[in-house]
Structures are given as C-alpha cells and as structure tokens.
Amino acid sequence: MSSGKPKLWNFSAGPAILPPVVLERAAEAVHELRQDGHAKDAAGVGMSILEISHRSAPYEAITFGAEKLVHEVLGVPETHQVLFLQGGASLQFVMVPLNLREADKFAAYVDTGVWSGRAIAESEGLGPTRVVASSKATNYDRIPEFPAADTYAGASYLHITTNNTIYGTEYPEIPEAQGGVPLVIDFSSHAGARPMALERAALGYAGAQKNLGPSGVTLVYVRKDLLAKKPAAHVPVYLRYGTHAKEPSLYNTPNTFGVLVLKLVLEWMRDEGGLAAIGARNERKARRLYDVLDHSKVFQPHAQPGSRSHMNVTWTCGRAPEAQREAIAKKFLAEAQALGFDGLKGHRSVGGFRASIYNAFPEAGVVALCEFITEFERRL
Amino acid sequence: MSSGKPKLWNFSAGPAILPPVVLERAAEAVHELRQDGHAKDAAGVGMSILEISHRSAPYEAITFGAEKLVHEVLGVPETHQVLFLQGGASLQFVMVPLNLREADKFAAYVDTGVWSGRAIAESEGLGPTRVVASSKATNYDRIPEFPAADTYAGASYLHITTNNTIYGTEYPEIPEAQGGVPLVIDFSSHAGARPMALERAALGYAGAQKNLGPSGVTLVYVRKDLLAKKPAAHVPVYLRYGTHAKEPSLYNTPNTFGVLVLKLVLEWMRDEGGLAAIGARNERKARRLYDVLDHSKVFQPHAQPGSRSHMNVTWTCGRAPEAQREAIAKKFLAEAQALGFDGLKGHRSVGGFRASIYNAFPEAGVVALCEFITEFERRL
Ligand SMILES: Cc1ncc(COP(=O)(O)O)c(C=O)c1O
Ligand SMILES: Cc1ncc(COP(=O)(O)O)c(C=O)c1O
Ligand SMILES: [Mg+2]
Ligand SMILES: [Mg+2]
Ligand SMILES: [Mg+2]
Ligand SMILES: [Mg+2]
Numbered sequence: 001m002s003s004g005k006p007k008l009w010n011f012s013a014g015p016a017i018l019p020p021v022v023l024e025r026a027a028e029a030v031h032e033l034r035q036d037g038h039a040k041d042a043a044g045v046g047m048s049i050l051e052i053s054h055r056s057a058p059y060e061a062i063t064f065g066a067e068k069l070v071h072e073v074l075g076v077p078e079t080h081q082v083l084f085l086q087g088g089a090s091l092q093f094v095m096v097p098l099n100l101r102e103a104d105k106f107a108a109y110v111d112t113g114v115w116s117g118r119a120i121a122e123s124e125g126l127g128p129t130r131v132v133a134s135s136k137a138t139n140y141d142r143i144p145e146f147p148a149a150d151t152y153a154g155a156s157y158l159h160i161t162t163n164n165t166i167y168g169t170e171y172p173e174i175p176e177a178q179g180g181v182p183l184v185i186d187f188s189s190h191a192g193a194r195p196m197a198l199e200r201a202a203l204g205y206a207g208a209q210k211n212l213g214p215s216g217v218t219l220v221y222v223r224k225d226l227l228a229k230k231p232a233a234h235v236p237v238y239l240r241y242g243t244h245a246k247e248p249s250l251y252n253t254p255n256t257f258g259v260l261v262l263k264l265v266l267e268w269m270r271d272e273g274g275l276a277a278i279g280a281r282n283e284r285k286a287r288r289l290y291d292v293l294d295h296s297k298v299f300q301p302h303a304q305p306g307s308r309s310h311m312n313v314t315w316t317c318g319r320a321p322e323a324q325r326e327a328i329a330k331k332f333l334a335e336a337q338a339l340g341f342d343g344l345k346g347h348r349s350v351g352g353f354r355a356s357i358y359n360a361f362p363e364a365g366v367v368a369l370c371e372f373i374t375e376f377e378r379r380l
Numbered sequence: 381m382s383s384g385k386p387k388l389w390n391f392s393a394g395p396a397i398l399p400p401v402v403l404e405r406a407a408e409a410v411h412e413l414r415q416d417g418h419a420k421d422a423a424g425v426g427m428s429i430l431e432i433s434h435r436s437a438p439y440e441a442i443t444f445g446a447e448k449l450v451h452e453v454l455g456v457p458e459t460h461q462v463l464f465l466q467g468g469a470s471l472q473f474v475m476v477p478l479n480l481r482e483a484d485k486f487a488a489y490v491d492t493g494v495w496s497g498r499a500i501a502e503s504e505g506l507g508p509t510r511v512v513a514s515s516k517a518t519n520y521d522r523i524p525e526f527p528a529a530d531t532y533a534g535a536s537y538l539h540i541t542t543n544n545t546i547y548g549t550e551y552p553e554i555p556e557a558q559g560g561v562p563l564v565i566d567f568s569s570h571a572g573a574r575p576m577a578l579e580r581a582a583l584g585y586a587g588a589q590k591n592l593g594p595s596g597v598t599l600v601y602v603r604k605d606l607l608a609k610k611p612a613a614h615v616p617v618y619l620r621y622g623t624h625a626k627e628p629s630l631y632n633t634p635n636t637f638g639v640l641v642l643k644l645v646l647e648w649m650r651d652e653g654g655l656a657a658i659g660a661r662n663e664r665k666a667r668r669l670y671d672v673l674d675h676s677k678v679f680q681p682h683a684q685p686g687s688r689s690h691m692n693v694t695w696t697c698g699r700a701p702e703a704q705r706e707a708i709a710k711k712f713l714a715e716a717q718a719l720g721f722d723g724l725k726g727h728r729s730v731g732g733f734r735a736s737i738y739n740a741f742p743e744a745g746v747v748a749l750c751e752f753i754t755e756f757e758r759r760l
Contacts, residue, residue, distance in 0.1 A: 007426040012433040015636055023410055023428050030407035046387040046722075048403050050594040050641065053392040053723060086466035086596060087618070090632040094616040122616050209633055214430040216466060216596045216635030236474040236502050238467070252470035253589055255596030255635060256395055261430065342426075343433060 009365040011343040013165050013312060013356040014189065014210040022264045022360075029260055033058055037065035038260060049260050054253050062260050063249055069266035073274060074192050076221045077199045083220040083241065084249040084259050089115070089188045092205040092218060093122040096184055099241050100157045100203070101127050101232040108132045108152035108181070109159045112169060113140040114349055115186060116161040123159075127232060132158070139350070140167040142307040149178035156232075157182040157202065163190035165210070166347040168303040168314035168354065174200045182226065190311045191219065192269060192359060194279025202226055203241075208258065210311070211359045213265045217258035220244075269359065278359055285357050285366045286310040292370045298328060298377050302350050316352030329353075332376060341369060389745040391723040393545050393692060393736040394569065394590040402644045402740075409640055413438055417445035418640060429640050434633050442640050443629055449646035453654060454572050456601045457579045463600040463621065464629040464639050469495070469568045472585040472598060473502040476564055479621050480537045480583070481507050481612040488512045488532035488561070489539045492549060493520040494729055495566060496541040503539075507612060512538070519730070520547040522687040529558035536612075537562040537582065543570035545590070546727040548683040548694035548734065554580045562606065570691045571599065572649060572739060574659025582606055583621075588638065590691070591739045593645045597638035600624075649739065658739055665737050665746045666690040672750045678708060678757050682730050696732030709733075712756060721749060 010017040025038065029049040035042040035058060038049070045058045052059055063084065070082045085091070096119070097107055107127065109120045111134035123129040132147040152158045158177045162185045163170045170190060174197045177183040182202030191206035198204060203222045209215035220241070227242045237243050243251050249259070272278055290308060293301045293315050300318030303309060317325040317332075329352060336344050346352040357366055390397040405418065409429040415422040415438060418429070425438045432439055443464065450462045465471070476499070477487055487507065489500045491514035503509040512527040532538045538557045542565045543550045550570060554577045557563040562582030571586035578584060582603045589595035600621070607622045617623050623631050629639070652658055670688060673681045673695050680698030683689060697705040697712075709732060716724050726732040737746055 010427055010431055012431065012436075014633065015431055015433060017431050018428065023430060026430065027407045027410040030403055030410055046720075047390055048398065050403065050406065051390055051392065051395055051397050053395060054595065056392075086468065086635075087471070088466065088632045090618045091467070094618050098616075118617075122618065125614050125616055207633060214635075214637050215434065215633045216638055234505050236478075236505055237498075238470045238474050238502065252468045253394065253587060253595045255466075255594075255638070257594050257637065258596055258635070340426075 008340045008342045009368060011341065011355045011357070011361070013343070013354060014207070015215045016210050016356055016358050017360045018213070018261075018265065019268045019360045022261065022268050025264050026261050030257075035061070037061040037263060049257050052256065054250060054256050059256055062256070062263055063254065066259055066263035066266060067248065069263060069270065070219065070221070073266045073270050075195065075198055075275065079199070080221040080223050081227065081245045081248070083222065083244045084254055084262070085218045085220055085244060086216060086255055088215070088218055089186055089205055089207040090118065092186070092220065093119040095239050095241065096157070096159065096203065096205075097123040097126045098235045098239050099231055100182065100184065100226065100229065102156045102229070103232045105154060105156040106130050107157060107159065108147070108155040110134070110144065110147065110161070111136060112143060112161050113164045113167050115164065115166070115188075116159070119159060119161070119186065130155070135169075140164060140169065141302055142304040143169050143171050146175050152177070152181055153179050155181050157184050159184040159186070161186045163187060163193075163309055163311055165189040165312050165356075166349050168309045168312040169307045170309035170311070172306065173197060176200050182223070190309065192275065192278070193282050193311055195275045208262050210356070213262035214258050216255045217262055219262070281363060282310045282357075282359065285361070285363055286313060288366055288370055289313050289355060289357070292373050296373070296377060298380060299373065302352065311356060311358055313355045313357065314346055314350050314352065316346070316350070328380070335376065336372065339372060341372065388720045388722045389748060391721065391735045391737070391741070393723070393734065394587070395595045396590050396736055396738050397740045398593070398645065399648045399740045402641065402648050405644050406641050410637075415441070417441040417643060429637050432636065434630060434636050439636055442636070442643055443634065446639055446643035446646060447628065449643060449650065450599065450601070453646045453650050455575065455578055455655065459579070460601040460603050461607065461625045461628070463602065463624045464634055464642065465598045465600055465624060466596060466635055468595070468598055469566055469585055469587040470498065472566070472600065473499040475619050475621065476537070476539065476583065476585075477503040477506045478615045478619050479611055480562065480564070480606065480609065482536045482609070483612040485534060485536040485612075486510050487537060487539065488527070488535035490514070490524065490527065490541070491516060492523060492541050493544045493547050495544065495546070495568075496539070499539060499541070499566065510535070515549075520544060520549060521682055522684040523549050523551050526555050532557070532561055533559050535561050537564050539564040539566070541566045543567060543573075543689055543691055545569040545692050545736075546729050548689045548692040549687045550689035550691070552686065553577060556580050562603070570689065572655065572658070573662055573691055575655045588642050590736070593642035594638050596635045597642055599642070661743060662690045662737075662739065665741070665743055666693060668746055668750055669693050669735060669737070672753050676753070676757060678760060679753065682732065691736060691738055693735045693737065694726055694730050694732065696726070696730070708760065715756065716752065719752060721752065
C-alpha cells in the first residue's frame, strides 16, 4: 500500500512488507527514473528503470550507490566484496560449495531446519559434507550449541543459517569460527535487522525479499582473499564469485529494478536512524509479542528462550487441551484473516502460526496482533 | 516513459524499451496489485506486487496466467514445459550442458558471435564440445550455412543463437535438426518478434529484458521428455530443469515483479494482434531502416542480406573514405544523442552503430531515425 494504514497487516515471511515510501519511489521509477541513483529531487532521465541499459550511467549510479550503502548501512566491512546476484539464496546453496570446497577437505554445516537442510543437500551432492551440530531432535526449536572447534577443524568452511524463517530461531549473535575456518552465513531472513558482527563471516548471503527489498536479488558479501581460492573442481564461469566481483554485479544483465528497490530500502534504513534504531524497534516489537505468548494459557511459542527470532515469531496451540487444538487454530486463523491479519498460518514443519515482523512491519501492527490474541483468548 | 511521445528514442539492446501501457500497469501494481493476475478492472488485493507472498493465490494467478500466455501468444507448444527462472540467459549457458549432456556424447554448437561464444565456453568447461559451424571469419556478419547432419550426429544436442544481438544477424527461420538430435535455441533477443516454429527446438531460452519484459527473468521452455533424461554427471538440485518443472517456477522465490511485467507484456502483445501483427510491423520497421542504409554512400550495414536481424540493425561508416570514418562516426553519434536518439553506439565487436528496434519500439522512431540518417548524409 502506498499510503496510510494498510488495509491488511502483512505478516508474509517473504516476499514481505516494504516501507510505503519505498513503494512510492519504486513506482515513480517505473514511470521515470531519476538521475544520481534515483535521488529524490534529481532530474528524470527520460526512461523507466525497466527500460534502461545496465551499461548506462544512471544504472551505474544505482548499483554502485547500493553497494556503498551495503557497507555503510549494513556494516559489511571493506575487506569484503559486495555482490548483487540472481537465483535467490537457493543458488547460493550451490555456489558456496562450488567455490569454497577445497580438494581433500570436507564442508561443515550446522543443521537448523529446512533451509540449512537444502544447503546441506546441495553440498552433499558436490563433495564430502559433515553435519557438526543439529537441533532436529527438538524440531528445530533452538539454535544448537555452537560446535566444538575440533568437529570442523580442517573443513573448507563452516556454514550456519543465522535466522531460521520457518522455526523462528535466531543466533543471538554471529559466532566466531575457530582455527581460521571460513564461516559462511545464510542471513536471508534477518539481514539488516540490527547491528551484527558481519565481519566474522567470510561469506554471507541473503535473498533480498525479506528485509532488503523485492525477490529476484540476492545480496552476497565475500572476503576478497576467498576470490583467489582454488576450488576442488571446475566451476562454471557464471557460478564463480570471481566472475561477478571482477565486473562488479555487471557480468551479465542484473535485476536492475530489484537492485534499485534494494537501494531505496537501504536509504530508508539509513533515514530511520540505521541499524541501531531499527534494532531497538525490532527488539520492542518481538518482546511485546513473545510476552503475550509466554503468558498465554492456550498458545505456546515454538522457539526456546535464547534462540528466539526477532523477525519470525512462531507459536502453536500447545497449551490448549490436545483435543481442542485443531479447532482453536482454525478459529484463530479465520478470525485473524477477517480482521486483516494476513499470512499468519505457520509453515507445515511447525504447524500453528507465524508472524513475520520484518523491519518494515509497523509497531502498531504488533500491538494490534497482541490485542487480538489477548482478546481471542479471553473469549475462548 | 508513461505517456505520449518519449523525450528519448530508446534504442537500447537490453534492458530495452517497453510499451507505455505496460509501464503504467506495472507502476500501478507497485502501488497495489489487483486480483486475477492484475486484471484491469479487478479489485485490489491490499498489497503491492513487491510485498506479496509467492505462495499466495494472487501470485499464482500471475505465474500460471503468464505461463498460459507464453503458450497462447508466443506459440510454445503444450509438449513443452514453460519455466520462469532467474540468472539471465547466462545461467542457461550452464544449465543446458549440465542437464542435457549425455555420457560419452559431445555437445554441438554453432558459433555466431560473443553470446554463442560464452555458451560454448561453459560447455567446454563441462565436457566434450564441438563447434560445427561458425561465421567468425567474416566477423559474424552472417548466419553460417546450417551444418550437415553428420557433423552433429550423435551429439547430446545442437545449440544455436537464433538472433545475435551484437552483430545484428538472425536465422530467417528456426531450422530443423536432423537425426533426432535435440535443438537448443538461445532466442533471447527476438523472442516474440514474429511467428516462429518454436516446436522445432527441444529447449529454448530467452532473457526477458529485450522483447518480453524487465531483466531478472529468463523464459525457458523445455520438451517434457527431456526432463527425464539422465545427465552425464551430478547436477545440483537447483540447476535441474526437473526441479523447476515439478513445482512450476515456484521451487524457490521467483522474481515475482518480473513475472508480472512479463505477463503484462504478453497481454499487450495479444492486444496488438499477436505475433502476426507484431511481425508485420517489425518487418516494415526493419525494411525501412535497411533500405536507407543500403542506399547510403557513407553507411554500410554490417549484417549480410539473408541473415539480417529485424531486432538489432547494425552498421558502420564502411562506405566513407577510410580516413574520414572515425570523425563521421563521432559526429553522427553526437548529433543523434542531441536529438534524443539514445543508445545507438555499436558494440565494440562491430564498432559503428546499432539500432535495437524491439517490439515496443515505435514505427515513428524508425521513421525519425531514417530521416535523420538521410539528412545527416546530405549535410556531409
Ligand atoms: C533462511 C532462508 N534461506 C534460504 C531461503 C531460500 O531463499 P530463496 O527463495 O531466495 O532461494 C529462504 C526462503 O525463505 C530462507 O528463509
Ligand atoms: C543473444 C543473447 N544471449 C545471451 C545474452 C546474455 O543474457 P543475460 O545478460 O540475460 O545473461 C544476451 C545479452 O544481451 C544476448 O543478447
Ligand atoms: Mg565495496
Ligand atoms: Mg529454516
Ligand atoms: Mg504449460
Ligand atoms: Mg551475439
């Protein structure tokens, strides 16, 4: 929605809610792009963002401007190259092992659910792979203890999923891998959610469609020394990070519109006060919702304290009598939908409910949801 | 530009000019998407196309609607599965050999320039590859004679680039491969330009950013029996056509906005009278421009008669005295730019000039360019 209170509260896990001002400016650029990376009061370039060559000066201002903002706003250090790729996080499940596997070494993964499972499966197809920690036994309701250094010593890299969209679990902070093993993070669903020690990762990737923009763009950042690493086997030219670093994000035609919207989102984040301010707001939003759920006699949060995501809050009817759970869940979802709370149905792996409350999700929407939950429970 | 005569004539080779009505409707969907695949008078869904889940009913109406239009408007037969992927045509340079190479067979390619060269290089990295025809000797100024059946007999597939964006060459019609060898076409830069025998190809792919939409979406169509073919070596799950065919174009998060714009372009094509009407107009546009160039005493078309593209018209100052060519070219480009003819500089592989006159490029713009060329020459 381009203005005012939305008719719907959009709790989608991704593609997800974006700031109204970003939608406004993106729509404007579909009509006519402006100079200087679509700067607010700059002159129009006489073309839509959808029509303009990626080899043109106006597009270079967009992509290099966005790259700069990734460093400045998200805090990716200058030791790392920023890339805007296509194919989603799912293509990174493939590119990571292709590029980072070294001969005679295994790849180490922490298993925290469906998405790390897909990453593990792609790695297994390409070479020796070890799962060095997992929370599968408790249906991924927590981040497992960080694996001991000897479990991943000698690995080509150690891969973790820092926010697990489906289960609503999140690493409280980005851990440090020991022994010089490169840490790789899939931070798709909490990129930009708060200040993070991104420099601890040798490589990070995030599908943009949660906190950072529309679908069709993947943010990757990779430590520059890794670009020179010799992989274990032939890597197709297009799938090499080095290819996209050399002609930065311009080796082939990028998702030009997607990169513009990503830039507009980063500008919005900067204007909101940056990650510190955004992180504080996210903290308030999440605390309020977990608080209601923790005090409920019907609902039960899925993720355990200490592992709880500030972006994706998951819960079930686990405190209701077992025989009533299905009926309550159905009633809750139907009433919620009727009131404009959209996208609350949980993923089938957890059941129940999920409220994705990304950066652009307003505090007022969390307040409204909390009031509805409390009121619903009172009526039961 | 959203309305009326553009301030610029946009001759970009891609991303390229789109119909004003498509830009208008795309901008509207950035504000608020409508039901039924963003049908003109349908109700709004209360969210932007940039915010809506790809697992929602409104998005399913978009992607399945677009798929249906690819069959109906472009004429892809029902024997083939339509896919909307990411990564551009460049990722197809990799996916084609990964998926279609069979053990102990070579892959056959026709070399018609830079893009087929990149496709060949990716194939060579993955297995035995033979170039069975080339027009390199004449700087790709023509489509080489179609290779004799015995040159590619026993190949996993035969790959051709049916329109060569850089050189301005085009197969007059899609050829038939002999002996049951699957034909693969890169038809990126003339997809939907006129009625074509697409059924002759076992697999076709096109980056959308020329005739079909914005960048960030690749149209692929693949004969269904090929999906069951056993490739020569392990293929990562994400890079298998079968993966994207099984959950059609929804295995992971697609470029949702890009697929919507593709659908809007296909609707525009249908409303313009379909490929027959569009092809006739493209024929008139191209004939008018080649005619002026053929009669010029200064300019010389690069592509030879019989191989000339209706989409990308390339020419040099080849009929001017050699000592004057550089100065004339400079003057021509500077004056053209000042008059609003944008993007006429030729690719460095050919030099000179290139006018990309895709489906959405208005006849009036070609008339204006022809008048300018004639008038420029008169003043020399
Ligand atoms: C943590 C995480 N990783 C990976 C993915 C897959 O991303 P994509 O759909 O961009 O391939 C998702 C999608 O929701 C995700 O949440
Ligand atoms: C014929 C042809 N094939 C492939 C490509 C590469 O496409 P992409 O940039 O979508 O990877 C192009 C780009 O212009 C092209 O014209
Ligand atoms: Mg940088
Ligand atoms: Mg997960
Ligand atoms: Mg179909
Ligand atoms: Mg070419």
